Amino acid sequence: MRAFYIVGAVIVVAVIYTYFLMADQPQSRLPTAAELETVDVGNTAGIKADTLNASVAEPAHSTSPKPETTHPNRGKSIDDDWCIANTELAENDFRLAQEQKREWDLVRGDLSLAFVKANPDAPNAEYLQPYAELSRDDLIVHAKNDDKYALLVLSQRDDIDTKDKERAAKQLVILGHTSKALSYLIVREMSQAQVAFQKADAVVPEVKKHVANMLSYVKYGLTRKDPSALLTYMMFVERHHKDQLGFNPESVLNEEELTRIDSHTQKFVDMLDSRRAKRYLQPIQEVEIPAIAKPAYDYKLAYAHYLYGKYLTHSRTIKTINPEATERSSCIEKILSHVGRTNK
Numbered sequence: 001m002r003a004f005y006i007v008g009a010v011i012v013v014a015v016i017y018t019y020f021l022m023a024d025q026p027q028s029r030l031p032t033a034a035e036l037e038t039v040d041v042g043n044t045a046g047i048k049a050d051t052l053n054a055s056v057a058e059p060a061h062s063t064s065p066k067p068e069t070t071h072p073n074r075g076k077s078i079d080d081d082w083c084i085a086n087t088e089l090a091e092n093d094f095r096l097a098q099e100q101k102r103e104w105d106l107v108r109g110d111l112s113l114a115f116v117k118a119n120p121d122a123p124n125a126e127y128l129q130p131y132a133e134l135s136r137d138d139l140i141v142h143a144k145n146d147d148k149y150a151l152l153v154l155s156q157r158d159d160i161d162t163k164d165k166e167r168a169a170k171q172l173v174i175l176g177h178t179s180k181a182l183s184y185l186i187v188r189e190m191s192q193a194q195v196a197f198q199k200a201d202a203v204v205p206e207v208k209k210h211v212a213n214m215l216s217y218v219k220y221g222l223t224r225k226d227p228s229a230l231l232t233y234m235m236f237v238e239r240h241h242k243d244q245l246g247f248n249p250e251s252v253l254n255e256e257e258l259t260r261i262d263s264h265t266q267k268f269v270d271m272l273d274s275r276r277a278k279r280y281l282q283p284i285q286e287v288e289i290p291a292i293a294k295p296a297y298d299y300k301l302a303y304a305h306y307l308y309g310k311y312l313t314h315s316r317t318i319k320t321i322n323p324e325a326t327e328r329s330s331c332i333e334k335i336l337s338h339v340g341r342t343n344k
Contacts, residue, residue, distance in 0.1 A: 100292035109177030113156040178226040225293040302335040
């Protein structure tokens with residue numbers, strides 16, 4: 001199986017892209033650490049779960065391109081070799097792929113609180129809605145019982161302080177989440193790196209430490225078939241090139257330091273397994289990654305290439321820690337071509 005593209009992505013891409021480039025921020029002033037903390041990582045992790053349904057039935061008010069209804073290759077089984085779900089799978093298999101993708105979103109924690117509030121009928125919205133308006137204290141009570149949805153709300157709600165958000169994100173990663181949680185941790189690392197850089201006006205060891213942590217999160221996410229952390233990291237790379245970040249994350253670590261990211265990531269995994277063992281959870285590497293993860297991964301990776309283009313294909317850091325992510329497979333090229341056609 002390969003990645004699948006859901007029509008309507010172009011509009012979603014444009015909205016997310018505009019929001020996260022902080023278009024209203026003057027480029028003559030770099031963002032402060034506090035401003036970096038306001039990044040809504042619920043939206044940095046790629047196309048939201050609702051776009052899966054968009055290819056089946058568009059709301060009457062939607063301006064998204066309608067899916068084509070006839071395709072010469074349509075009729076494949078979900079177990080066949082396929083790339084774009086809504087143009088290749090038989091109807092029943094396409095619906096099955098949608099359902100499996102929604103379940104995979106839950107496993108990864110790919111649920112945006114902001115999007116759920118704006119779209120209460122979105123797929124999986126019902127999991128966050130009971131927690132959305134709870135008090136901080138009530139959320140903490142649920143969080144102490146490893147309630148993933150309470151933790152997701154804690155990590156995303158604006159009125160929750162940074163320390164609580166970070167604790168919630170770390171707890172979610174221990175519980176197996178790789179989407180919003182890792183994205184938020186990357187934002188935190190970048191915020192702290194920016195503080196250290198501005199204080200010293202140089203790339204000091206503390207800056208290197210935070211960038212190494214970010215790359216470990218990216219690598220770990222990719223090994224679990226989730227490019228969400230990669231998307232967040234590349235957002236900051238692009239910000240540097242647009243003069244919205246004081247230093248270039250791509251050039252902070254030298255070659256020797258980059259080669260140590262593998263061992264750094266393994267230490268991170270060992271820490272996760274130790275924390276999981278205390279909860280009587282199996283080692284994370286023994287947690288099965290479902291078949292639907294591959295097409296979901298390829299689609300989101302295509303989205304990353306669509307957003308960040310040459311910054312991703314020429315990324316020296318990603319080429320070192322996961323070179324495959326910088327390449328455009330035949331399926332990714334097909335997805336990007338499909339985006340171009342539906343955008344005309």
